[in-house]
Amino acid sequence: MTTVGFIGLGIMGGPMAANLVKAGFDVVGYNRSQAAVDRLAEQGGKAASSVAEAVRDADVVITMLPDSPDVERVALGEDGVLANAKAGVLYIDCSTIKPDTARTVAEQAAQQGVRALDAPVSGGEQGAIDGALSIMVGGEAEAFEAASAVFDAVGKTVVHVGKAGSGQTVKAANQLIVAGTLELVAESIVFLEAHGVDTEAALSVLNGGLAGSAILERKGAGMLKREFTPGFRTELHHKDLGIVQAAAREAGVTIPLGAVASQLVAALVARGDGALDHSALLKLVEELSGRS
Incomplete structure (x- = not known):
């Protein structure tokens, strides 16, 4: 897993994406605000002009979005993650959303051959900057193991807490x-x-x-x-x-x-x-x- 599509480059997502770049990942970022995308490009990442462009060639896709409707739209929409990601991709949602939304995303992802994890984080902006976030992860154990290098780049305390929705x-x-x-x-x-x-x-x-x-x-x-x-x-x-x-x-x-x-x-x-x-x-x- 070398290419990461990162969607949502705000207070938390921006530093997380930057830390993935520092860890050696090829990070392609998208955000509604162009300034955040430009900032990632200055830090060594690549800019994408849409969700589809960010995820099309990714081995791992990460979303860090404000709320459940945003995740539903970006993950499940016609131009979203599942519609554009290649088979076998690992999808990690680090947003804080409803547990039932996380379960719905995981179920639809599985139907399309995508491994999904709900992995909300705690630690605030400084934790994101320092790569020292606490990450609580729900989903299949195999997918959790596959994501270990990604989590190590952004978090300090990373724990698999159960099935889909458990992280939330x-x-x-x-x-x-x-x-x-x-x-x-x-x-x-x-x-x-x-x-x-x-x-x-x-x-x-x-x-x-x-x-x-x-x-x-x-x-x-x-x-x-x-x-x-x-x-x-x-x-x-x-x-x-x-x-x-x-x-x-x-x-x-x-x-x-x-x-x-x-x-x-x-x-x-x-x-x-x-x-x-x-x-x-x-x-x-x-x-x-x-x-x-």
Whole structure:
């Protein structure tokens, strides 16, 4: 597997494609925004003008798209991946989408002799840049093994978690944990500031104990400075929490704290902050506390 067709060169997809180039893959990229395609070309990749051109000669196809309808359109559409990929290609979808959409794509791919994996990622923009993403993979074990070199180029923790759709289910749980943790970190910062505590020192000691987390480590400093440049946009997390709620209801599982976190993220989007990083939950906590 030497040629990779990569569709979706945004905040996450762009760095992932660049890391594949660095690892020696022949990467052909497509994105709706031409600037992203040009950037990949400057980094040693090749530019494609359509999905069909990106995947036609590929041994591996990767998509990194915003939502389930985008994946359905790009993977299953008349000019999409399955309509243009050669037989035996390995198709890896790294988007975060509904588990049932991932299963549908896998079923249709199998009918056309294409091996499909749902492989959503976690780690944010910095993780993508560093090639240190956590990747949760659903699909056949044989396809997972065949994709190992690709995953090694973009991820640090790569785990096969089960059949088709399982990767998306695990990613939904990931987004549930991240949203809840971000909200509690935001509440803690507002609480500490209200008491006049040295918040930098406080977060440092908290991160060294049981309360420590990747959220505190990666997001804490930016939250203290009120810097919310998106590593992961709030509007996308809002979409992901909708997936969590639907999947939980389908399974008959109650997620009371998750429901509250989901409503708070929805409120942040509704007030016009959907384009900010999801750590901007801090703004909402400040407003609710009368400290904005």
